[in-house]
Amino acid sequence: MRIIITDNYQEMSKKAATLVASQVNIKPGSVLGLATGGTPVGMYKELVKMYQDDEVDFSEVTTFNLDEYYPIDQTNDQSYAYYMQEHLFQHINVAKDSMHIPNGKTKDVDQECYGYDQAIYNAGGIDLQVLGIGTNGHIGFNEPDITFESGTHKVTLDQETIEANARFFDRIDDVPKEAISMGMKTIMQSKKILLLANGESKAQIIDKMLFGEISPNVPASILQLHPHVIIVVDKEAAQYIEHKVK
Numbered sequence: 001m002r003i004i005i006t007d008n009y010q011e012m013s014k015k016a017a018t019l020v021a022s023q024v025n026i027k028p029g030s031v032l033g034l035a036t037g038g039t040p041v042g043m044y045k046e047l048v049k050m051y052q053d054d055e056v057d058f059s060e061v062t063t064f065n066l067d068e069y070y071p072i073d074q075t076n077d078q079s080y081a082y083y084m085q086e087h088l089f090q091h092i093n094v095a096k097d098s099m100h101i102p103n104g105k106t107k108d109v110d111q112e113c114y115g116y117d118q119a120i121y122n123a124g125g126i127d128l129q130v131l132g133i134g135t136n137g138h139i140g141f142n143e144p145d146i147t148f149e150s151g152t153h154k155v156t157l158d159q160e161t162i163e164a165n166a167r168f169f170d171r172i173d174d175v176p177k178e179a180i181s182m183g184m185k186t187i188m189q190s191k192k193i194l195l196l197a198n199g200e201s202k203a204q205i206i207d208k209m210l211f212g213e214i215s216p217n218v219p220a221s222i223l224q225l226h227p228h229v230i231i232v233v234d235k236e237a238a239q240y241i242e243h244k245v246k
């Protein structure tokens with residue numbers, strides 16, 4: 001595992017964008033796993049800049065997003081489908097049918113989940129999966145006490161997650177209570193993982209995830225067992241680990 005500590009959010013975002021762009025430059029047909037939330041917004045901004053400056057070309061890339069609220073319509077500005085258009089897809093040249101996000105208004109959740117994992121498999125698996133982390137250690141929407149063996153599935157959001165994500169909605173009651181998320185198995189099958197975190201609110205969980213017990217109670221702790229993980233954290237999020245990694 002490589003741990004990169006940056007001075008601030010902007011540097012974290014630049015570093016992460018460079019790593020994603022390098023993946024695409026080395027393998028133009030890369031399959032990227034993408035994340036949402038506040039953390040990767042800066043990384044997407046940097047990637048758009050790099051695309052505009054001809055430093056990276058996404059025309060052969062395939063993308064799979066980690067998760068989507070359920071139920072939610074793609075036109076809802078809080079859907080992750082909307083987020084991805086807004087922050088990345090509308091600004092770059094990924095082919096329309098190469099972008100995948102779980103369908104938040106499917107009538108057949110089981111088929112949607114099965115089909116999603118199947119599509120990842122058919123694309124050759126995820127080359128690089130970008131992750132953020134919830135303050136409770138969730139990745140995607142895999143909340144504490146999840147089974148590590150799960151593929152894409154429907155999850156019920158923890159109250160802590162609903163409260164954390166309420167900042168994006170007008171009212172807390174508007175936050176959907178469920179989501180469709182890649183499972184821990186899906187995530188662990190990615191060839192490489194890039195996890196980003198910034199700010200003091202993530203400091204404790206970053207320490208637990210990296211140096212605590214590997215347990216379903218802290219879903220991200222399983223990443224300790226993945227052979228190719230890069231963690232990019234700013235100083236604030238790294239405050240409890242800085243002395244342990246030097």
Ligand SMILES: N[C@@H]1[C@@H](O)[C@H](O)[C@@H](COP(=O)(O)O)O[C@@H]1O
Nearest residue numbers: 036037038039132133134140141
């Ligand atoms: N499902 C998403 C995760 O993919 C994200 O990593 C996490 C942290 O979000 P943020 O980056 O806004 O702190 O919470 C959300 O609930």
